[in-house]
Amino acid sequence: MRIKSVLGLSALLAIGLGAVGGCASMGVEPWERDLLAEPGMQVDPNPLVTALDEHIYFSKEAASGGLAGGGGGCGCN
Protein backbone atom coordinates (compact mmCIF):
# COMPACT_ATOMS: atom_id res chain seq x y z
CA MET A 1 0.00 0.00 0.00
CA ARG A 2 2.86 2.39 0.80
CA ILE A 3 4.40 1.79 -2.65
CA LYS A 4 1.01 2.54 -4.22
CA SER A 5 0.77 5.75 -2.23
CA VAL A 6 4.22 6.90 -3.26
CA LEU A 7 3.34 6.11 -6.88
CA GLY A 8 0.07 8.00 -6.52
CA LEU A 9 1.73 11.06 -5.02
CA SER A 10 4.42 10.94 -7.71
CA ALA A 11 1.76 10.71 -10.42
CA LEU A 12 -0.07 13.76 -9.02
CA LEU A 13 3.21 15.66 -8.84
CA ALA A 14 4.00 14.69 -12.43
CA ILE A 15 0.57 15.89 -13.54
CA GLY A 16 1.16 19.16 -11.72
CA LEU A 17 4.56 19.68 -13.28
CA GLY A 18 3.12 18.75 -16.65
CA ALA A 19 0.41 21.32 -16.17
CA VAL A 20 2.99 23.99 -15.36
CA GLY A 21 5.06 22.99 -18.37
CA GLY A 22 2.02 23.10 -20.61
CA CYS A 23 0.77 26.43 -19.34
CA ALA A 24 2.01 28.23 -22.41
CA SER A 25 -0.78 26.68 -24.45
CA MET A 26 -3.43 27.10 -21.75
CA GLY A 27 -5.39 30.02 -20.46
CA VAL A 28 -7.64 32.73 -21.83
CA GLU A 29 -7.44 36.39 -22.69
CA PRO A 30 -8.80 38.83 -20.07
CA TRP A 31 -11.94 39.48 -22.10
CA GLU A 32 -12.72 35.75 -22.21
CA ARG A 33 -13.30 35.40 -18.47
CA ASP A 34 -17.07 35.80 -18.55
CA LEU A 35 -17.86 32.18 -17.68
CA LEU A 36 -14.93 31.93 -15.27
CA ALA A 37 -16.38 34.86 -13.29
CA GLU A 38 -19.60 32.97 -12.51
CA PRO A 39 -20.07 31.81 -8.89
CA GLY A 40 -20.26 28.17 -9.94
CA MET A 41 -16.84 28.35 -11.59
CA GLN A 42 -14.96 29.27 -8.44
CA VAL A 43 -12.63 26.56 -7.15
CA ASP A 44 -14.39 26.78 -3.78
CA PRO A 45 -17.62 28.73 -4.26
CA ASN A 46 -18.74 28.24 -0.66
CA PRO A 47 -15.79 28.18 1.78
CA LEU A 48 -18.08 28.20 4.79
CA VAL A 49 -19.82 24.97 3.71
CA THR A 50 -16.41 23.46 2.96
CA ALA A 51 -15.13 24.40 6.41
CA LEU A 52 -18.17 22.89 8.15
CA ASP A 53 -17.89 19.68 6.13
CA GLU A 54 -14.14 19.37 6.72
CA HIS A 55 -14.72 19.77 10.45
CA ILE A 56 -17.21 16.90 10.40
CA TYR A 57 -14.89 14.66 8.37
CA PHE A 58 -11.92 15.66 10.57
CA SER A 59 -13.83 14.38 13.61
CA LYS A 60 -15.01 11.13 11.95
CA GLU A 61 -12.08 9.97 9.82
CA ALA A 62 -8.34 9.40 10.27
CA ALA A 63 -7.31 11.55 7.32
CA SER A 64 -7.91 15.27 6.95
CA GLY A 65 -6.71 18.30 5.04
CA GLY A 66 -6.72 19.25 1.40
CA LEU A 67 -8.83 22.15 0.20
CA ALA A 68 -9.49 23.51 3.67
CA GLY A 69 -5.96 22.77 4.92
CA GLY A 70 -4.85 20.44 7.66
CA GLY A 71 -4.10 21.63 11.13
CA GLY A 72 -5.28 21.23 14.68
CA GLY A 73 -8.22 22.83 16.34
CA CYS A 74 -10.31 20.43 18.35
CA GLY A 75 -10.36 17.28 20.40
CA CYS A 76 -13.29 15.93 18.38
CA ASN A 77 -14.08 12.93 20.54
Add this chain to the structure above:
Amino acid sequence: MAAIDVRKALVAACAVLGVSGPTARATEIETAVLGYTEPSRVSALEAVTDLRHAFADGKEVNFRLVLDALTGASASGATPSSRVQVFTRPSGSGSYQTAPSETPLDDTFRDTRVALSGGYAMPLGRVTTWDAGLYGSTEHDYTSLGVNTSLARDFDKRNTSVAVRAAYFDDTINPEGGRPEPFGAMQPAGQAQPRLTGDGAKQTLDLGVSLTQVVDRKTVVLLDYTFSQVDGYQTDPYKFLSLVDPVTGDPGEYLFENRPDARNKHIAYGRFVRHLGRDNLRLSYRLTDDDWNVTSHTVELHYRWNLGAGHYLEPHGRYYTQTAADFYRRYLVTGSDLPQHASADYRLGDMQAYTAGLLYGRPVGDRNELTVRFEYYWQTGESHPADAIGVLRDYDLFPTVDAFIVQVGYSLRI
Protein backbone atom coordinates in the same frame (compact mmCIF):
# COMPACT_ATOMS: atom_id res chain seq x y z
CA MET B 1 -19.69 28.79 -29.02
CA ALA B 2 -21.91 30.63 -26.55
CA ALA B 3 -21.97 34.42 -26.79
CA ILE B 4 -19.70 36.21 -24.33
CA ASP B 5 -21.51 38.19 -21.62
CA VAL B 6 -20.03 41.65 -22.22
CA ARG B 7 -20.76 42.98 -18.72
CA LYS B 8 -19.10 40.02 -16.98
CA ALA B 9 -16.20 40.15 -19.40
CA LEU B 10 -15.63 43.83 -18.58
CA VAL B 11 -15.71 43.15 -14.85
CA ALA B 12 -13.25 40.28 -15.29
CA ALA B 13 -10.99 42.34 -17.53
CA CYS B 14 -10.99 45.24 -15.07
CA ALA B 15 -10.01 42.86 -12.30
CA VAL B 16 -7.18 41.44 -14.38
CA LEU B 17 -5.90 44.89 -15.27
CA GLY B 18 -6.02 46.01 -11.66
CA VAL B 19 -8.69 48.63 -12.32
CA SER B 20 -10.98 49.16 -9.35
CA GLY B 21 -14.60 48.62 -10.22
CA PRO B 22 -17.69 49.62 -8.32
CA THR B 23 -17.53 46.43 -6.22
CA ALA B 24 -13.91 46.90 -5.13
CA ARG B 25 -14.93 48.08 -1.65
CA ALA B 26 -17.43 45.67 -0.14
CA THR B 27 -18.47 43.93 3.03
CA GLU B 28 -19.85 40.42 3.08
CA ILE B 29 -21.41 38.70 6.06
CA GLU B 30 -22.20 35.05 5.83
CA THR B 31 -23.78 32.99 8.54
CA ALA B 32 -24.92 29.40 8.83
CA VAL B 33 -26.49 27.11 11.40
CA LEU B 34 -25.84 23.40 11.11
CA GLY B 35 -27.51 20.53 12.92
CA TYR B 36 -25.78 17.16 13.04
CA THR B 37 -27.18 13.98 14.49
CA GLU B 38 -26.15 10.35 14.69
CA PRO B 39 -29.25 8.44 15.87
CA SER B 40 -28.60 7.15 19.43
CA ARG B 41 -25.11 8.67 19.39
CA VAL B 42 -23.75 12.21 19.03
CA SER B 43 -25.78 15.34 18.24
CA ALA B 44 -24.28 18.72 17.51
CA LEU B 45 -25.48 22.22 16.80
CA GLU B 46 -23.01 24.57 15.14
CA ALA B 47 -23.31 28.26 14.28
CA VAL B 48 -20.77 30.06 12.09
CA THR B 49 -20.44 33.67 11.06
CA ASP B 50 -17.95 34.99 8.51
CA LEU B 51 -17.23 38.67 8.04
CA ARG B 52 -15.12 39.88 5.13
CA HIS B 53 -14.35 43.44 4.17
CA ALA B 54 -12.44 44.43 1.06
CA PHE B 55 -10.91 47.91 0.98
CA ALA B 56 -10.64 50.02 -2.14
CA ASP B 57 -6.84 49.60 -2.19
CA GLY B 58 -7.11 45.81 -2.46
CA LYS B 59 -6.51 44.99 1.20
CA GLU B 60 -8.94 42.68 2.96
CA VAL B 61 -9.76 41.64 6.50
CA ASN B 62 -11.82 38.62 7.52
CA PHE B 63 -13.10 37.11 10.74
CA ARG B 64 -14.83 33.83 11.55
CA LEU B 65 -16.66 32.94 14.75
CA VAL B 66 -17.74 29.35 15.38
CA LEU B 67 -19.88 28.14 18.28
CA ASP B 68 -20.74 24.48 18.62
CA ALA B 69 -22.37 22.34 21.25
CA LEU B 70 -22.12 18.55 21.26
CA THR B 71 -23.83 15.95 23.35
CA GLY B 72 -24.55 12.23 23.27
CA ALA B 73 -22.70 8.95 23.24
CA SER B 74 -19.45 7.98 21.54
CA ALA B 75 -17.95 4.50 21.02
CA SER B 76 -15.38 3.94 23.77
CA GLY B 77 -13.34 1.29 21.93
CA ALA B 78 -14.43 -1.61 24.18
CA THR B 79 -15.91 -4.70 22.52
CA PRO B 80 -19.40 -6.11 23.10
CA SER B 81 -19.58 -8.95 25.61
CA SER B 82 -21.92 -11.77 26.63
CA ARG B 83 -22.13 -10.15 30.07
CA VAL B 84 -23.21 -6.79 31.43
CA GLN B 85 -20.17 -4.50 31.34
CA VAL B 86 -19.48 -1.73 33.86
CA PHE B 87 -17.23 1.18 32.89
CA THR B 88 -15.85 3.99 35.00
CA ARG B 89 -16.64 7.45 33.72
CA PRO B 90 -13.68 9.64 32.66
CA SER B 91 -13.97 11.66 35.88
CA GLY B 92 -13.37 8.45 37.86
CA SER B 93 -16.28 9.23 40.17
CA GLY B 94 -19.12 7.39 38.48
CA SER B 95 -19.91 4.46 36.22
CA TYR B 96 -22.21 3.36 33.41
CA GLN B 97 -23.32 -0.04 32.16
CA THR B 98 -23.57 -1.67 28.74
CA ALA B 99 -26.02 -4.53 28.17
CA PRO B 100 -24.82 -7.91 26.79
CA SER B 101 -24.05 -7.88 23.04
CA GLU B 102 -24.35 -4.07 22.89
CA THR B 103 -21.53 -1.85 21.61
CA PRO B 104 -20.16 0.09 24.61
CA LEU B 105 -20.87 3.81 24.23
CA ASP B 106 -19.62 6.46 26.61
CA ASP B 107 -22.68 8.63 27.14
CA THR B 108 -20.82 11.39 29.00
CA PHE B 109 -19.76 13.12 25.80
CA ARG B 110 -20.74 16.77 26.22
CA ASP B 111 -18.82 19.81 25.10
CA THR B 112 -19.10 23.38 23.89
CA ARG B 113 -16.49 24.92 21.62
CA VAL B 114 -15.80 28.51 20.68
CA ALA B 115 -13.41 29.23 17.82
CA LEU B 116 -12.36 32.65 16.55
CA SER B 117 -10.09 33.34 13.62
CA GLY B 118 -9.08 36.42 11.72
CA GLY B 119 -6.97 37.22 8.70
CA TYR B 120 -5.50 40.14 6.81
CA ALA B 121 -4.61 40.11 3.12
CA MET B 122 -2.78 42.75 1.13
CA PRO B 123 -1.49 43.06 -2.41
CA LEU B 124 2.28 43.27 -2.89
CA GLY B 125 2.39 44.83 -6.31
CA ARG B 126 -0.01 43.97 -9.10
CA VAL B 127 0.16 40.17 -9.16
CA THR B 128 1.25 39.12 -5.67
CA THR B 129 -0.87 38.80 -2.53
CA TRP B 130 0.26 38.11 1.01
CA ASP B 131 -2.00 37.16 3.89
CA ALA B 132 -1.64 36.23 7.53
CA GLY B 133 -4.06 34.97 10.14
CA LEU B 134 -4.59 33.98 13.74
CA TYR B 135 -6.73 31.17 15.16
CA GLY B 136 -7.89 30.29 18.65
CA SER B 137 -10.42 27.78 19.95
CA THR B 138 -11.35 26.52 23.36
CA GLU B 139 -13.50 23.78 24.83
CA HIS B 140 -13.50 22.50 28.38
CA ASP B 141 -10.72 19.97 27.79
CA TYR B 142 -8.93 21.33 24.70
CA THR B 143 -7.36 24.63 23.64
CA SER B 144 -5.84 25.38 20.27
CA LEU B 145 -3.89 28.43 19.14
CA GLY B 146 -2.62 28.90 15.61
CA VAL B 147 -0.96 31.24 13.13
CA ASN B 148 -0.92 31.01 9.35
CA THR B 149 0.44 32.86 6.36
CA SER B 150 0.47 32.49 2.60
CA LEU B 151 1.96 34.16 -0.45
CA ALA B 152 0.30 33.92 -3.88
CA ARG B 153 1.54 35.12 -7.25
CA ASP B 154 -0.23 35.20 -10.60
CA PHE B 155 1.47 34.49 -13.90
CA ASP B 156 0.55 34.44 -17.57
CA LYS B 157 -2.25 37.05 -17.60
CA ARG B 158 -3.49 35.55 -14.33
CA ASN B 159 -4.16 32.22 -15.95
CA THR B 160 -1.71 30.58 -13.54
CA SER B 161 -1.55 31.19 -9.82
CA VAL B 162 0.99 29.65 -7.45
CA ALA B 163 0.67 29.92 -3.68
CA VAL B 164 2.80 28.74 -0.79
CA ARG B 165 1.51 28.64 2.77
CA ALA B 166 2.46 27.69 6.29
CA ALA B 167 0.44 27.17 9.45
CA TYR B 168 1.39 26.34 13.02
CA PHE B 169 -0.90 25.19 15.84
CA ASP B 170 -0.14 24.75 19.50
CA ASP B 171 -2.75 22.63 21.30
CA THR B 172 -3.23 21.87 24.99
CA ILE B 173 -5.22 18.84 26.14
CA ASN B 174 -6.61 18.78 29.69
CA PRO B 175 -9.09 15.87 29.74
CA GLU B 176 -11.79 15.26 32.29
CA GLY B 177 -10.20 13.37 35.19
CA GLY B 178 -6.66 13.80 33.81
CA ARG B 179 -4.68 11.97 31.13
CA PRO B 180 -4.71 8.16 31.57
CA GLU B 181 -1.42 6.31 31.77
CA PRO B 182 -0.69 4.49 28.51
CA PHE B 183 -2.19 0.98 28.82
CA GLY B 184 -3.19 1.75 32.41
CA ALA B 185 -6.01 -0.52 33.63
CA MET B 186 -9.36 1.16 34.32
CA GLN B 187 -10.22 0.93 38.02
CA PRO B 188 -13.71 0.77 39.58
CA ALA B 189 -15.42 4.11 40.17
CA GLY B 190 -14.24 5.88 43.30
CA GLN B 191 -10.79 4.27 43.27
CA ALA B 192 -7.60 6.00 42.09
CA GLN B 193 -7.28 5.81 38.31
CA PRO B 194 -3.90 5.42 36.54
CA ARG B 195 -3.15 9.02 35.52
CA LEU B 196 -0.26 11.02 34.11
CA THR B 197 0.55 14.38 35.63
CA GLY B 198 0.12 17.64 33.76
CA ASP B 199 -1.63 18.61 30.55
CA GLY B 200 -0.92 17.11 27.15
CA ALA B 201 0.63 19.30 24.43
CA LYS B 202 0.60 18.93 20.68
CA GLN B 203 2.22 21.02 17.93
CA THR B 204 1.21 20.92 14.27
CA LEU B 205 3.16 22.40 11.38
CA ASP B 206 1.55 22.50 7.92
CA LEU B 207 3.45 23.48 4.79
CA GLY B 208 1.62 23.66 1.49
CA VAL B 209 1.95 24.66 -2.14
CA SER B 210 -0.85 25.01 -4.68
CA LEU B 211 -1.19 25.65 -8.38
CA THR B 212 -4.39 26.99 -9.94
CA GLN B 213 -4.54 26.92 -13.72
CA VAL B 214 -7.14 28.32 -16.09
CA VAL B 215 -7.11 25.71 -18.83
CA ASP B 216 -9.61 27.31 -21.16
CA ARG B 217 -12.71 29.47 -21.02
CA LYS B 218 -14.68 26.68 -19.34
CA THR B 219 -12.10 24.81 -17.26
CA VAL B 220 -10.08 25.50 -14.11
CA VAL B 221 -7.78 23.01 -12.39
CA LEU B 222 -6.31 23.18 -8.88
CA LEU B 223 -3.45 21.00 -7.64
CA ASP B 224 -2.36 21.16 -4.04
CA TYR B 225 0.17 19.43 -1.79
CA THR B 226 0.41 19.69 2.00
CA PHE B 227 2.98 18.26 4.36
CA SER B 228 1.77 18.10 7.94
CA GLN B 229 3.95 17.28 10.93
CA VAL B 230 2.24 16.60 14.25
CA ASP B 231 4.26 16.17 17.46
CA GLY B 232 3.05 15.56 20.97
CA TYR B 233 0.09 14.02 22.75
CA GLN B 234 -2.21 12.38 20.17
CA THR B 235 -3.79 9.70 22.35
CA ASP B 236 -7.53 10.00 22.85
CA PRO B 237 -7.82 10.10 26.66
CA TYR B 238 -11.40 8.81 26.57
CA LYS B 239 -10.76 5.68 24.52
CA PHE B 240 -9.70 2.26 25.79
CA LEU B 241 -9.34 -1.36 24.66
CA SER B 242 -10.87 -4.56 25.98
CA LEU B 243 -8.33 -7.11 27.22
CA VAL B 244 -10.20 -10.29 26.28
CA ASP B 245 -9.90 -13.94 27.21
CA PRO B 246 -8.06 -15.84 24.42
CA VAL B 247 -10.78 -18.54 24.32
CA THR B 248 -14.11 -16.97 25.26
CA GLY B 249 -13.47 -13.46 23.94
CA ASP B 250 -15.07 -11.91 27.01
CA PRO B 251 -13.20 -8.98 28.59
CA GLY B 252 -11.26 -9.20 31.84
CA GLU B 253 -9.90 -5.66 31.99
CA TYR B 254 -10.00 -2.41 30.07
CA LEU B 255 -6.72 -0.71 29.18
CA PHE B 256 -6.44 2.93 28.16
CA GLU B 257 -5.15 3.39 24.63
CA ASN B 258 -1.69 4.62 23.65
CA ARG B 259 -0.84 6.28 20.32
CA PRO B 260 2.52 7.38 18.92
CA ASP B 261 3.48 10.97 19.72
CA ALA B 262 4.63 11.81 16.18
CA ARG B 263 2.82 11.74 12.86
CA ASN B 264 3.90 12.99 9.44
CA LYS B 265 1.21 13.32 6.78
CA HIS B 266 1.31 13.91 3.04
CA ILE B 267 -1.83 15.25 1.38
CA ALA B 268 -2.20 15.59 -2.39
CA TYR B 269 -5.37 17.24 -3.65
CA GLY B 270 -6.76 17.97 -7.10
CA ARG B 271 -9.92 19.72 -8.21
CA PHE B 272 -11.36 20.06 -11.70
CA VAL B 273 -14.01 22.72 -12.35
CA ARG B 274 -15.89 22.71 -15.64
CA HIS B 275 -18.60 24.88 -17.16
CA LEU B 276 -21.19 22.72 -18.89
CA GLY B 277 -23.10 25.36 -20.82
CA ARG B 278 -25.68 26.09 -18.14
CA ASP B 279 -24.45 24.04 -15.17
CA ASN B 280 -21.11 23.59 -13.42
CA LEU B 281 -19.22 20.50 -12.32
CA ARG B 282 -16.61 20.25 -9.56
CA LEU B 283 -14.74 16.96 -9.30
CA SER B 284 -12.12 16.45 -6.59
CA TYR B 285 -9.68 13.74 -5.61
CA ARG B 286 -7.53 13.58 -2.48
CA LEU B 287 -4.81 11.14 -1.59
CA THR B 288 -3.33 11.09 1.90
CA ASP B 289 -0.59 8.97 3.36
CA ASP B 290 1.13 9.07 6.74
CA ASP B 291 3.64 7.22 8.86
CA TRP B 292 0.85 5.67 10.95
CA ASN B 293 0.24 3.74 7.72
CA VAL B 294 -3.16 5.36 7.16
CA THR B 295 -3.67 5.77 3.42
CA SER B 296 -6.89 7.35 2.22
CA HIS B 297 -8.59 8.10 -1.08
CA THR B 298 -11.44 10.59 -1.39
CA VAL B 299 -13.49 11.32 -4.49
CA GLU B 300 -16.03 14.12 -4.35
CA LEU B 301 -18.48 15.47 -6.91
CA HIS B 302 -20.57 18.64 -6.87
CA TYR B 303 -22.96 19.37 -9.73
CA ARG B 304 -24.39 22.88 -9.73
CA TRP B 305 -27.66 22.85 -11.60
CA ASN B 306 -28.38 26.50 -12.44
CA LEU B 307 -32.14 26.88 -12.57
CA GLY B 308 -32.17 30.50 -13.71
CA ALA B 309 -32.64 33.86 -11.96
CA GLY B 310 -29.90 32.93 -9.48
CA HIS B 311 -31.63 29.79 -8.18
CA TYR B 312 -29.59 26.59 -8.16
CA LEU B 313 -29.64 23.03 -6.91
CA GLU B 314 -26.37 21.33 -6.07
CA PRO B 315 -26.31 17.54 -5.59
CA HIS B 316 -23.19 16.34 -3.82
CA GLY B 317 -21.61 12.90 -3.52
CA ARG B 318 -18.47 11.78 -1.71
CA TYR B 319 -16.69 8.47 -1.33
CA TYR B 320 -13.92 7.97 1.22
CA THR B 321 -11.82 4.94 2.06
CA GLN B 322 -8.93 4.50 4.47
CA THR B 323 -6.59 1.76 5.60
CA ALA B 324 -6.17 1.06 9.31
CA ALA B 325 -3.39 2.64 11.35
CA ASP B 326 -0.69 0.04 11.97
CA PHE B 327 -1.39 0.14 15.73
CA TYR B 328 -5.17 -0.26 15.38
CA ARG B 329 -6.37 -3.26 17.39
CA ARG B 330 -10.04 -4.01 17.89
CA TYR B 331 -9.06 -5.62 21.22
CA LEU B 332 -6.06 -6.98 23.10
CA VAL B 333 -5.70 -10.59 24.24
CA THR B 334 -4.84 -11.67 27.79
CA GLY B 335 -1.48 -13.45 27.99
CA SER B 336 -0.10 -11.87 24.78
CA ASP B 337 2.64 -9.24 24.85
CA LEU B 338 1.34 -5.68 24.71
CA PRO B 339 2.22 -3.86 21.47
CA GLN B 340 4.18 -0.62 21.69
CA HIS B 341 1.05 1.34 20.75
CA ALA B 342 -2.60 0.36 20.38
CA SER B 343 -5.98 2.00 19.85
CA ALA B 344 -9.43 0.54 19.24
CA ASP B 345 -10.82 3.88 18.02
CA TYR B 346 -12.93 2.85 15.02
CA ARG B 347 -11.84 6.04 13.24
CA LEU B 348 -8.37 4.50 12.90
CA GLY B 349 -9.67 1.22 11.42
CA ASP B 350 -10.24 0.11 7.84
CA MET B 351 -13.25 2.14 6.79
CA GLN B 352 -15.39 3.36 3.94
CA ALA B 353 -17.59 6.43 4.19
CA TYR B 354 -20.22 7.81 1.86
CA THR B 355 -21.96 11.18 1.65
CA ALA B 356 -25.01 12.10 -0.38
CA GLY B 357 -26.42 15.60 -0.20
CA LEU B 358 -28.38 18.34 -1.87
CA LEU B 359 -28.01 22.12 -1.53
CA TYR B 360 -30.52 24.68 -2.74
CA GLY B 361 -29.53 28.31 -3.17
CA ARG B 362 -31.64 31.29 -4.10
CA PRO B 363 -31.08 35.04 -4.25
CA VAL B 364 -32.80 37.33 -1.80
CA GLY B 365 -33.06 40.80 -3.30
CA ASP B 366 -30.17 41.95 -5.45
CA ARG B 367 -27.23 41.10 -3.23
CA ASN B 368 -28.11 38.42 -0.69
CA GLU B 369 -28.43 34.65 -0.86
CA LEU B 370 -30.22 31.97 1.13
CA THR B 371 -29.02 28.36 1.10
CA VAL B 372 -30.46 25.18 2.58
CA ARG B 373 -28.82 21.78 2.44
CA PHE B 374 -29.35 18.21 3.60
CA GLU B 375 -26.64 15.58 3.80
CA TYR B 376 -26.59 11.92 4.75
CA TYR B 377 -23.27 10.43 5.83
CA TRP B 378 -22.55 6.83 6.72
CA GLN B 379 -19.48 4.78 7.61
CA THR B 380 -18.89 1.07 7.35
CA GLY B 381 -15.95 -1.06 8.44
CA GLU B 382 -14.90 -4.59 9.28
CA SER B 383 -17.94 -5.76 11.24
CA HIS B 384 -16.91 -9.41 11.54
CA PRO B 385 -13.12 -9.88 11.38
CA ALA B 386 -12.12 -13.40 10.33
CA ASP B 387 -9.81 -13.79 13.33
CA ALA B 388 -12.38 -12.78 15.97
CA ILE B 389 -12.18 -14.77 19.20
CA GLY B 390 -14.99 -16.69 20.96
CA VAL B 391 -18.18 -14.70 21.45
CA LEU B 392 -16.75 -11.79 19.47
CA ARG B 393 -17.49 -13.79 16.33
CA ASP B 394 -21.20 -13.27 17.08
CA TYR B 395 -21.05 -9.49 17.47
CA ASP B 396 -20.85 -6.56 15.12
CA LEU B 397 -17.40 -5.16 15.91
CA PHE B 398 -17.79 -2.14 13.60
CA PRO B 399 -21.45 -1.00 13.63
CA THR B 400 -22.42 1.31 10.78
CA VAL B 401 -22.44 4.95 11.80
CA ASP B 402 -25.17 7.10 10.24
CA ALA B 403 -25.34 10.87 10.41
CA PHE B 404 -27.88 13.41 9.18
CA ILE B 405 -26.88 17.00 8.54
CA VAL B 406 -29.14 20.01 7.98
CA GLN B 407 -27.82 23.49 7.32
CA VAL B 408 -29.36 26.88 6.66
CA GLY B 409 -27.13 29.71 5.49
CA TYR B 410 -27.58 33.35 4.61
CA SER B 411 -25.08 35.70 3.02
CA LEU B 412 -25.41 39.45 3.02
CA ARG B 413 -23.46 41.86 0.84
CA ILE B 414 -23.31 45.49 1.90
